[in-house]
Amino acid sequence: GAVVSQHPSWVICKSGTSVKIECRSLDFQATTMFWYRQFPKQSLMLMATSNEGSKATYEQGVEKDKFLINHASLTLSTLTVTSAHPEDSSFYICSARTAGDNEQFFGPGTRLTVL
């Protein structure tokens, strides 16, 4: 149980295009989902927290207009990187938790490469 999937697992796009990454909780309802970014050989940096049906809360320094997060249902959150540039290339990881549980379950990550 407690499986989180991400799609796609990797994506290559041209500079200036937008990319959408999906995060799904497969066997539980995720009241809260988190989006992280991980640079090579570094720790995870929390980008934003989203609760189902409400606007995401972004961490300081994260551009909300560039990284659009939607959490429209209890099993799906999406991260859209708008007008992507090479510096947006990174490993993006989502996690999810259910109400009443303090544990987060992580997706396998999405490798984004912007050419």
Added chain:
Amino acid sequence: GNSVTQMEGPVTLSEEAFLTINCTYTATGYPSLFWYVQYPGEGLQLLLKATKADDKGSNKGFEATYRKETTSFHLEKGSVQVSDSAVYFCALNLWAGSYQLTFGKGTKLSVIP
């Protein structure tokens, strides 16, 4: 604010050696503590956790004890295997509206045959 400090790697051990990865934390309140493992090219997997002082988390031969007096949660394994090669992250969370996780920087472990 909350923070997690873990020993810097990389750590290289021979198979069957004893492993310790140190982790200390600073938190306002009483956090839950976690160790996550990340294999190359993958996301994070929960390795073990402890939710209150003196709790011992254990899984796959790994252990860590929540020490409130020393604010530590050191990861140990008595005999490592090549398959344990990965990056290990210590983390804590506290209720702040969302049980946000605070991670350490990660320690890369390489186990050689």
